Amino acid sequence: MATKRQVTLRFRDEYVRASKKQKGVILDRMCETLGIGRSTARRLLAQAGQHGNGAVPAARERPCRYSDQSRQLLVRVWVLMDMPCGKYLKAMLPQWLPVLRDCGELDAYDGFTFSELMAMSASTIDRYLKPLRDAARPKGLAATRPAGELLRNSITIRKASDERGCLIVCVWDHLIERKRSW
Numbered sequence: 778m779a780t781k782r783q784v785t786l787r788f789r790d791e792y793v794r795a796s797k798k799q800k801g802v803i804l805d806r807m808c809e810t811l812g813i814g815r816s817t818a819r820r821l822l823a824q825a826g827q828h829g830n831g832a833v834p835a836a837r838e839r840p841c842r843y844s845d846q847s848r849q850l851l852v853r854v855w856v857l858m859d860m861p862c863g864k865y866l867k868a869m870l871p872q873w874l875p876v877l878r879d880c881g882e883l884d885a886y887d888g889f890t891f892s893e894l895m896a897m898s899a900s901t902i903d904r905y906l907k908p909l910r911d912a913a914r915p916k917g918l919a920a921t922r923p924a925g926e927l928l929r930n931s932i933t934i935r936k937a938s939d940e941r942g943c944l945i946v947c948v949w950d951h952l953i954e955r956k957r958s959w
Contacts, residue, residue, distance in 0.1 A: 781821070784810055789825040847893035848905055850886050854894070855906055857882065860913070863903035870895060 784807065792803050807818045855866060858873060874891060877883050883891075897905075 781811055781813075785821045785825045789822060792822045843893050843897060843901075843905075844890065846886065847890045847897075850883065850890050850894050851897070851902065851905055852909060853883070855902075855909075860910070863899040863901075863906065866902055867897070867899040 788803055788807050792800060795803055804815050804818050804822075807813075807822070808815055811818070813821075854870070854873065854877065855861070857877060858866060858869065861869070874883070874894070878891075
């Protein structure tokens with residue numbers, strides 16, 4: 778694996794500056810050297826040309842559009858509203874915020890924070906609340922469980938052989954009645 782990377786890095790600069798005909802020659806040389814196909818060689822060279830050293834770039838973090846205070850307000854309102862999903866939370870914010878503000882629950886926050894919260898989309902709300910929602914979810918508990926021993930033993934299962942005792946008694950009583958009638 779390291780030799781492929783080294784060979785690719787050696788051909789990279791030459792490949793980037795080459796014309797179309799020269800690129801074909803470079804691809805042929807690389808295919809002979811590494812024993813790979815032309816499409817694989819072209820892909821390796823293209824990747825090495827984009828990232829410089831052939832390494833895959835790290836994913837960039839999304840910049841925070843909303844202030845920390847608005848995210849704290851979001852969490853507080855979410856808990857007070859009994860943890861709804863982002864879609865319902867977004868729809869109910871215009872009704873809940875004035876009431877909570879009048880009750881004095883949200884006195885620590887200013888008008889700019891409220892306007893930021895109102896500007897958040899439902900998907901942004903869900904994205905900000907995901908770590909809290911995951912932490913609140915119990916781990917290791919399945920939604921369905923197999924029936925326990927108590928439940929299994931509390932339900933009686935009747936079989937055909939269970940009624941055989943009753944049948945013998947009934948037949949015996951019938952035979953005795955017939956014998957008396959003789």
